[in-house]
Amino acid sequence: MTDKSHDPNQMTGAAMIVRALIDHGVQHVFGYPGGAVLPIYDEIFQQSEVEHILVRHEQGAGHAAEGYARSTGKPGVVLVTSGPGATNMVTPLTDALMDSIPLVCITGQVPTHLIGNDAFQECDTVGITRPATKHNWLVRDVNDLARVLHEAFYVATTGRPGPVVVDVPKDVQFATGTYHPPRKSDVHVSYTPRVKGDATQIRKAVALLANAKRPVIYSGGGVINSGPEASQLLRQLVEATGFPITSTLMGLGAYPASGPNWLGMLGMHGTYEANMTMHDCDVMLCVGARFDDRITGRTDAFSPGSKKIHIDIDPSSINKNIRVDVPIIGDCGNVLGDLLQVFKAEAKKPDIKAWWQQIAQWRARNSLSYRKNNDVILPQYAIQRLFELTRGKDTYITTEVGQHQMWAAQFFGFEEPHRWMTSGGLGTMGYGLPAAVGVQVAHPDSLVIDIAGDASVQMTIQEMSTAVQFELPIKIFILNNQYMGMVRQWQQLLHGNRLSHSYSEALPDFVKLADAYGCVGLQAHKPADLDGAIKEMISIKRPVLFDCRVAALENCFPMIPSGKAHNEMLLPEEATDEATAKAFSGGKALV
């Protein structure tokens, strides 16, 4: 037997984990210690290459890692203990799965011989997280650990990105085995995501685009996930074709909001022009979006007259909700590059002047209008002012979930990808604050603002303590209407205005709360105070809780009512009680 004591690749499982993080270029880990991960925390203590950000709740670690990943394009890494540590991660894992965010989550597990014994802080982590992850592993042998960790990073970041879990029993962390750096054979041979699009399909797509009379480009989060080049290519394609472009919630920033061809976001709370363009188009190019139910409205009346091209890296996204005519499976950036090349070589910019004139008429309806008010701050106005006063700054925006999220999407213009972090698919209240923590860790000198609601923000407000500890100057801009606004809106529209449990009773005093956390509290009550307070918030180099008192009963419009199609939107000026009642006539509303 050879003496392995001097082999640098001989190490404990715990040491392998830290070594693998370093080998994958990980600089920050979000986590919370506990019994089943103590050996790993001991290794973290003895090195300085990986910085650990201690959160206050594991869910916060998960969302922080999501914010980190989405704002950098790198995987977010989480380290939590067994049992409750793992179960608290289920929400962010599912969130990341729905929004295709690369996360690598390492969980501690009870020692191998105790698995299945209902040991202290034991849970079936791989069983519980199986439907919440792209893939997961339980490592029973320390000599498998290096391979699994490398595969985990590969799986999380390639193909359609997503969260993965590596569950490591405590005895495996203590055991000594052989580490190896990442290599190709670490990955399942059965995992081969397709990157390059089929050339014949791309030609078919170009032929459709070149002959379009009423085209639209509908882009989504896949373009952002594909990397900054994909957004550049998308912009070039818009330029080369002259087509109008809209985007999903997740895709904002891929095409600049100030761009001439921008229609605004589409879907349930999208602009009138975006939804009408989708409904009446003859050729639709869907890039990295998935025809989700908030986008399509009624599927049998969704864009009835169009030929649809769908670029997606995940074959299961194709024909899931909407039948498409030309599916192209591949990475958005890669396919857009090929498409653009073929288009430039073989097609001319089609003449769609008449279509743009039609769009101009829709735009003239000004579907995002709201009545001005000098006495109370309207939430739309607050976001517009926040946008204007941060223009030109190096700004990242996160949100919670609800009305404020939709208003942020409608009124905050994004010029670049990776600047907008929001929970789209899962719709996780409490996402924004910890996500802001993660973004600020990745971009310490940038302005990071969480546009929040008074209800959502309380779900993870404990992470203010994390922000204070790590001197992360995040700005929590709370649109405080003292309601779960979106719930209240639905109750008003669909349930006879019976506001069952949607009033935020016993709200904390956010200014005093800020004080208690050791950060700064600000408040604005009147529109006249708003600009000054926002400027003050921006100038403060510490975490801020901004309590922006807004109109309590404002509703988010325009809106596609349930069971309606894109061309049946309810516009703000039409949203009288009577029109609303009629639009929701199928429901119990307002009877």
Place this chain on the structure above:
Amino acid sequence: MNQPASAYFLEERHDPNETHTLSVLVQNEPGVLARVIGLFSGRGYNIDSLTVSETENQKHLSRITIVTTGTPMVIQQIKHQLDRMIPVYRVVDMTLTGSSIERELAMVKVRGGGDHRVEALRLADAFRARVIDATTESFVFEITGNSSKISQFIDLMRPLGLVEVSRTGVAAITRGPEGM
């Protein structure tokens, strides 16, 4: 469109259902069957029959045969959803390949005497079922064939003293020289 108060678009699709047999080649590793079954239950797909066994020991490959029912769009979804799982090598729709063979094995216990016993033996012979266990008052038959043949045999045994049935579920393979 009359839909109740809901934040979702409630509509029913009325595409006709089809039954398909899928062969799924997977890495035989812990949890792989749970992944496949979890996919079906989690997404509300049907499993009419499921069989699984290791087929290539050295490569650690297992073959799962699933008979499922759904609209054409759902069937396509199932195949894509299976295919994108990390330990899944290939998914082949045996129903679409056209020339596949499906077999199922069943063991059927029948108890009785006199004419019923004679009749059971006679029918077993007609169905090419073998007697694999016998007592003075019972038989266990082994029968192989496609699912409908087995169901038919079981139906015939019912009045003759059927006690219990154990079925393997469907296994399928394509005709001709090519593998999947």
